[in-house]
Amino acid sequence: MIFRRRATAIAFAAVSAATAALVAGCAAEPVTAAPPLAPATFAPPALAASASPTSSSTPTAAEHVVTLGDSIMSGFGLPPREAWPHLLAERAHISVTNLACPGMGFVVQGDCGTPYSGLIPAIAALQPDLLIVQSSSNDFWVDADEIRYDTADTIETLHAAAPDARIVAFSTIWNDDPQVPDDTAVTSEALRDAVESIGGTYIDVGQPLAGHPDWMQSDDVHPTARGQRAIEQTVMSALQDAGVLP
Template sequence: MGPKRAMRGRGRGGERARERSRRRLAAGAAVAVLATLGMALSGCTSDSKNATAAIHAYPSVVAIGDSIMKGHGLNADEAWPALMAQQNGWRLDNLACDGAGFLAIGDDADCGETFAGLVARAVALHPRTIVIEGSSNDVGKSDRDLKSETIKQLAQLRAALPDVQIIGLSTVWNDTAVPAQLADIDQQVRTAVEKVGGRFLEIGQPLSGHTEWMQSDDVHPTAAGQLAIYAAVQTAFRKAGLRA
């Protein structure tokens, strides 16, 4: 009886030892898995932080304007907002539309809406800065209606995006004499922009007298003309101490 009991005792002790060994191995494996998971999560957090930092390093800018701002007849990267974006490190959404204005409806083949529609699209993008320019497409419209609509659209923009930086620009004409109403349009944009706490920049008429900078339609600037507008806007930004 004694030897048998001794053998059973040694058997139980061996089983317990093996069980302890299995538990130690399982615990070690769990620690290894948790450590690996922690490293992976740490890497994800680091990547997320880096991605967020990259987003904030390149401010998002939305441009609202007409065919001159769009770069009609040219490649998209030749338009002056694209040149500004490249020079200043912006993430740009150029919503400018052929034929559009505060009252003028854009071409059906493009946006088919006034700046009000572009403002709504801009709001959905939640940019840091919005650059909005007066449009020669509004020449001939009622000044009273234009003023009312311009103020309304800027107020809607501010209400939807209370923290966005709003920068208004004067209207660009072609190489010929500037119509008198353009001064009224610029004043309306200035009033509306400043009313919502934005900044208005007068950029002059960079295309004036330069027939060589105009496309064959004598309305839209060539790539060289876009460069001239870019230089005027960049200079106005610098003098005003503005950044996106």
């Protein structure tokens, strides 16, 4: 689905042979080193893999985090290391595996031919301590009832697949335009209701890009590296305020 101000997902990850079958054709991109195994991320169309970030710091948290969302989360148009989940991993000293695919949402299938629900086997294989899920503007203009149903069904199935994971849901992030579409409330509220129904945590992260056209790439859809840093700062503060991260 293509429209003038949408967010699309681009990163895709797997850790086992079975999971890798879900992401055939993507290239490995490590997010952060985490003993004993560094999780791999897959980031089409940027197919060249880069080395894991090096750090002399000992991680202060043992959590393995999986993030699932759209291209604003996965850093479309930028090196994967500049996406906010990677920045969060470095700052919080946690292991993060970023799962995504271009154009994907709870309802809409991305270029990998699946909505979020197609990644449930990957998340079941990863068994994260923390699962961060973000509603996507890729689902804009889909019937609201369909959004609510598919979101609730996916979250329930994710919870069953990774029962020990704490599930944290983020509201839909738009772009720099202060006039946020009504569809943003539909996708965000559908995820809020779904995650609260299984005992998860919903966080409204607001619109950290609003009013900053200089933080947007030329397509006026995807944030620059500066915009990604702004999102990471917002997310980190929100997770700390909610007691999710120290």
